[in-house]
Amino acid sequence: MKVQPVGSVSLPVTVGAYPQQVTKEVNFLVVDCSSSYNALIGRPTLNSWKAVTSAYHLSVKFSTEQGVGQVHEDQLAARECYLAMLAMDEQFQAMSIEEKRVVAEPAEVLEDVSLDETNPERCTRIGADLEGKIKEDLVQFLRKNTDVCAWTHEDMPGLDPSVITHCLNVCPSSKPVRQKKRVFASERDDAIRDEVQKLITAKFIREVYYPDWLANVVMVKKANGKWRMCVDFTDLNKACPKDSYPLPRINQLVDSTAGHRLLSFTNAFFRIQPNKDE
Incomplete structure (x- = not known):
C-alpha cells in the first residue's frame, strides 16, 4: 500500500541518558494513516548518530563525547501505548459528528472586548477563562493604551x-x-x-x-x-x-x-x- 506524505517537519531529537546522549536535527515525513508508532527513525538518522542496533537485545548503542550511550526498548510500555491508542481510536470513531467537532475545537476560548465605545471596530480578543481580577486589569490596561495600537495605516x-x-x-x-x-x-x-x-x-x-x-x-x-x-x-x-x-x-x-x-x-x-x- 502506497501512502502519500502530507508534508515534512524538522525536529530536534535527543537520545540517551545524560551525559551519554546525542542531539540531532531530524527531518520527518508526515503521513495520515494509522500506525503502532508515533515516529520511525530511518537509516540516514541512525548513520548520522553512528548507531549500532541489535534486534536481539532490543537496544541501540552510539558514540558520544562522554562515552558510549545506549537506549533500551521497553516492550511493556510500548504495548500499553499501543492498546491505549486503539482504545482512543475506537472511542473517537464511535463519536457523533457534533462530538468530534467539540473535540477538534481549541482548548482555549476567546471573547471579544471593545476598547473604544465610540468606534466598535477597535476591539481585541482575550482568554475567556482568565480569572476575574486578571481579566479586569488586562481590559483596563488595553483600554488605557489604545493610542499605542495602530488600527489603520493612517x-x-x-x-x-x-x-x-x-x-x-x-x-x-x-x-x-x-x-x-x-x-x-x-x-x-x-x-x-x-x-x-x-x-x-x-x-x-x-x-x-x-x-x-x-x-x-x-x-x-x-x-x-x-x-x-x-x-x-x-x-x-x-x-x-x-x-x-x-x-x-x-x-x-x-x-x-x-x-x-x-x-x-x-x-x-x-x-x-x-x-x-x-
Whole structure:
C-alpha cells in the first residue's frame, strides 16, 4: 500500500541518558494513516548518530563525547501505548459528528472586548477563562493604551530613520534583477492601487525612478474575501546571504512560555521597503 506524505517537519531529537546522549536535527515525513508508532527513525538518522542496533537485545548503542550511550526498548510500555491508542481510536470513531467537532475545537476560548465605545471596530480578543481580577486589569490596561495600537495605516505616518533603519545585506557580486511587469485583472489592479495609495499616504513607501531592483506584487485572497498585497522578493532573497543565526524555532518560543500565566500575541502591520515599490 502506497501512502502519500502530507508534508515534512524538522525536529530536534535527543537520545540517551545524560551525559551519554546525542542531539540531532531530524527531518520527518508526515503521513495520515494509522500506525503502532508515533515516529520511525530511518537509516540516514541512525548513520548520522553512528548507531549500532541489535534486534536481539532490543537496544541501540552510539558514540558520544562522554562515552558510549545506549537506549533500551521497553516492550511493556510500548504495548500499553499501543492498546491505549486503539482504545482512543475506537472511542473517537464511535463519536457523533457534533462530538468530534467539540473535540477538534481549541482548548482555549476567546471573547471579544471593545476598547473604544465610540468606534466598535477597535476591539481585541482575550482568554475567556482568565480569572476575574486578571481579566479586569488586562481590559483596563488595553483600554488605557489604545493610542499605542495602530488600527489603520493612517495611525502609522512613517518612522524616523533615526529610530530604526533596515538595510539589506546584498552580495556585491550579485547582478540587480528587474522582474518583467505582470498584468493583473481589473479587480486586482483596483486592490493594488488602493493598497499602494494607503502605503504612500502613511509614508511607508515612496515612488522611485530607474530602480536597480524591481519586484512585482503578488495578490493573495484572504479569508474575509479581501486582497492581501505581497511582494515577490525571490530574486532579491537569492542575492542576500543566508543568516547564520536565524530567528528561534517555534518550539523554542513555545517552551519559553512555560511557567507564565499570560501569553500575548501581537499582530503587526506588514511593511514594504521604500526602494522596492514601482
